[in-house]
Amino acid sequence: MAIELKMPALSPTMEEGTLAKWLVKAGDEVKSGDILAEIETDKATMEFEAIDEGTIGEILVAEGTEGVKVGTVIATIKGDDDSATPAPAAAPAVEQKAAESGAPAVQDAKAKAAAAIAPKSDAKPAADPELPAGTTMVPTTVREALRDAMAEEMRTDDRVFVMGEEVAEYQGAYKVTQGLLEEFGPQRVIDTPITEYGFAGIGAGAAMGGLRPVIEFMTFNFAMQAIDHIINSAAKTNYMSGGQMRCPIVFRGPNGAASRVGAQHSQNYGPWYASVPGLVVIAPYDSADAKGLLRAAIRSEDPVVFLENELVYGRTFDVPKLDDFVLPIGKARIVRPGNDVTIVSYSIGVGFALEAAETLAAEGIDAEVIDLRTLRPLDKETVLASLAKTNRLVVAEEGFPVCSIASEIISICMEEGFDHLDAPVLRVCDEDVPLPYAANLEKLALIDASKIAATVRKVCYR
């Protein structure tokens, strides 16, 4: 009985990849450890290695095929003993050790779990009405949009530099800084040792000294080591100096739950930073916002915490092709207009909210979806105006419920929108537990579209 070789998941968040090259053909003898193929993910090219002995039976997916889903059978191996039970066929040899490390062996369960966690909908935010008519839109991944934003700012302002772990030679742990070293050189794209507290402080000092640092944290979980400089050094300086000394710096990196990386690597720090006066906190969802707002963040005279999301890096959205595309900080966006109920969200939650809105539309509930985009300063006006129109509001947030952005929105609705409320404002947040590892428990702990839809039905009394 032939062993099936399946498309491996080469990172915790990979859903599909490109079968770049076969290094074997039908009839080749292979043994454990032989490299069978090269597989490209959006982050890296990995080698795919045999773990069984036998003869290649059939190549089922030709080289060069893009978008091969994890778990797809790509080839078969005829074992020496055809009665052998099919084992999980292959493990990837991790050529470039990805940040999230420990690429797991391919297993159906794993692939299914990854697919289950990933949002199913391709729901996209509505086009920005403020763009000039006829603007060309270019499909761009969030990852590329962030890179483009940094590159464009670096081209126009030589004070801007990028510093962090693996940002230069490795091209970014999540490939967000891809190509920057080549264009701007090691003076401006700087690899640091693993020393968050230290380089966050050096970045803040460089900003005080007149430069425009973009400090990348491999993830914001690691920024906990450096939070003193973000808050005490960066956020408070302008005030403490009576406006004399500024700290124009951007701290950026992925934030929030990734996929199956456990409690220490899965937390949304949006509410933490958003509680600090003196900081600007941005958490975009789509590519255009990622680009336009990162450019604005780099130009800002204030310290900015720029929260990205690993699960969104690979998603593609339209970005307007404009020479100087910069978006205003502190402005929410209505990504789906509606009349019956408002769903307020940000970052990855926006995708879930849009998906929920589609489901609800089929049931006759017309939901308006607001992407906050900036968490501090918070655009209350847009939220309150929408509440005045729909009279019902739900906050969807991928993060802990206690002392959350949702708590803040609810408070604002109570203080300033009470007369418009036809139902209590409810929140849909992650469960109030450290994020578990097991696929089923993780799924239970995180928000998704169905939980949002269920909560919306409640406030609509449906």
Add this chain to the structure above:
Amino acid sequence: MVPDNRIGIHKRFADADLRCEPVALGYRLTLRSDPTEPEAARKGNPDLAKSPRPRANTPAAKPAAKRAARPTATASGSAEPIIASSVADEAAFALRSLQQAHANNKRYDASDEELLKFYEQMVLIRRFEEKAGQLYGLGLIGGFCHLYIGQEAVAVGLQSALKEGHDSVITGYRDHGHMLAYGIDPKVIMAELTGRGAGISRGKGGSMHMFSTEHKFYGGHGIVGAQVPLGAGLAFAHKYRNDGGVCMAYFGDGASNQGQVYETFNMAALWKLPIIFVVENNGYAMGTAVKRGSAETHFYRRGTAFRIPGMDVNGMDVLEVRQAAEVALEYVRAGNGPVLMELKTYRYRGHSMSDPAKYRSREEVQEMRDNHDPIEGAKAELLKRGVTEEKIKEIDKRIRQVVAESADFAETSPEPDVAELYTDVLVETY
């Protein structure tokens, strides 16, 4: 038996500058060459003079020994040969090279004019701080207020070697002295202490949070040790812009135990940042004596692991401080990367105004005041040089006047306008 033995080893090598005897410790610290012979550095110190010369006859040790002879022969000359060799030759890496240069020529050859200036600046700091203490007692200054009395020679000696407005200075919360030494107007400092709108931070920073970007004085930081990486960031900016500037980052013996200090040492050395790390060792981290809080009490050695040369400097003599600064600056300005200076000093007052300083004896403080006071030392030197008593008194009088005026200004200036509560949170409006 074991503890005794351990103490025995410790004592024996306590001042041997990492020159550990292989037999005794069971391992050898591999400072491969060690051009700095103990003799010159240890003149006059009987403890040090006794220390053994345990270097193995490794090939690397030999040329080093030769090199060491050089500065001794040219004791009055510059430190260049040693500095140059320590950089050019990997094998000649010597953590004590700058210390050697300093030992060869300890005191700055100040003109009378310069010494008078140093004296004046130190007196200004002393009188200013005494006045601040007084105003604190009257309730005009609130919160935490850390006085610099006793440590004046450090800021004055070091910063007199810097180019004000070009080289950056950053320090912790005991910052009044460093500001005064950088020529910042005492009035706006004192008005900040009293929390007035005319204060340098508009009354919103207080004693621990004062800045003057014009003078390139970057604070004024309240989190112990945080100014060290910030200082490296300032040095990074100097290097990035290639403007020839150097950053001087001060911290205390207490801050020396913060982890971020070593993260910074690593990157500063790795990237050869133009920074001088200055440990002001005043003997106490708040109430904890150095010996109770630090495994290695010779702070200048703490750059060893990062290949940062250290300097052990008497911080109670402004001319020794200044000369040490010359050596360090020459090394740093030449692009060699950071230097770690330890300035042995003493604060006469408590850690802050609310500290009764019960952790040390009156006698200890009195001994420092009587025999090591930096201002009295400078005064004696001036008199010895033939500067008249009248001239010195004239300075004292002028400074008293300046300080009285600053206190008057600080007491009579209005508090910040209430609208200031909401200004300066963010620079821009969004």
